[in-house]
Amino acid sequence: MALFIQSANALVSRVAQWVGAIPSSIGINATAVDTATGIITTSASALTSLIPGDFIGPSAIGPYTAVIAVSSTTITVVDPDNVWADLSLPVTILKLPTQSCIEILGCVQMAELKMRTIELPALRSDPYSLTSPSFLTVNAQGLAPIPADMNMPILFFQETYSTTSETTTGNVGPWIIYDRVGDREIIRRRMIDQLYVKPFGVPRVIRASFSEVGPNYVFTPNPGENTVIKAYYQKTFPFLFSPTGDTLNPLVLNNSLLASFPEGYFYGTLWAYYDKNKNVDEAQKWIARFDDSYGLIEDQNFKNKWRGGDQHLTSEFQPRNYRYSFK
Secondary structure (H helix, E strand, O other), X not given: OOOOOOOHHHHHHHHHHHHOOOOEEEEEXXXXXXXXXXXXXXXXXXXXXXXXXXXXXXXXXXOOEEEEEEOOOEEEEEOOOOOOOOOOOOEEEEEOOHHHHHHHHHHHHHHHHHOOOOOOHHHEOOOOOOOOOOEEEOOOOOEEEOOOOEEEEEEEEEOOOOOOOOOOOOOOOOEEEEEEOOHHHHHHHHHOHHHOOOOOOOOOEEEEEEEEEOOEEEEEOOOOOOOEEEEEEEEOOOOOOOXXXXXXXXXXXXXXXXXXXXXXXXXXXXXXXXXXXXXXXXXXXXXXXXXXXXXXXXXXXXXXXXXXXXXXXXXXXXOHHHHOOOO
16 A cells, blocks of 8 residues: 555655665564554563654554654554554564654755745635634734734735624724735834824725734724734644644644645655755755746746735726826
């Protein structure tokens, strides 16, 4: 059966196969497996054979699982692929070479650093989500902290007229769309913000502005304290094998990028691995494949098939004699 890259464990296992990291037996059997907690009971102590960060598995051809803890009688693994489920126990525990795993894990993060600014549909926020909508809450100065997971803003908009309740529908208008402007321009507009007339009850969409000032977004005209602004933006992604703080799922073993762009992880990891080991020919081969696959995504993105809408510098809300000039 093919080894599909559906998790970080499978990614490391596939790269290990490709670079020739041959698994070997540690001479210890797994006698019981608790799939809910990932605890494997062993026939002997594995303290001298394994360390957290190693990868073990029950088969030479299947994916391997990351070890997060070792005791005298148990091994704790993170197994989202259910590698250790439904086995005929006892089974011999196989281990990938520790040095190879350390190198591969470092190369996975090198590949992730090359993809930090990638734009994919799976990495968009959802301002309309019923469970965890993405929004900003403005203070009295018209400032809202930039979300920690924001990569690039797409559109901010205000659909509510209440400053205290997100559930109140703005059916009396005006509804406001915030366009991003430059750093100097937002400060200039902010200085004359108090001179604007604030319409109320007008059934129309108003074009406003926002930009970054320090660690905050500033909006003008100032929407008022505690105003909720819906945020539609391109998000970052969590690094694979980073801690989650969840006892049942302590490591990030999947993210939106791996689910929608696994070839980027695979090609990028192999490029970093061969580059680290001074194999120039192999490194150039894999970086070329990475660039080709990444270029297809950029090509679709720049053709507005994913971003959607008007990408021009001028706005369709402006009068035509201001938008076009032949003088």
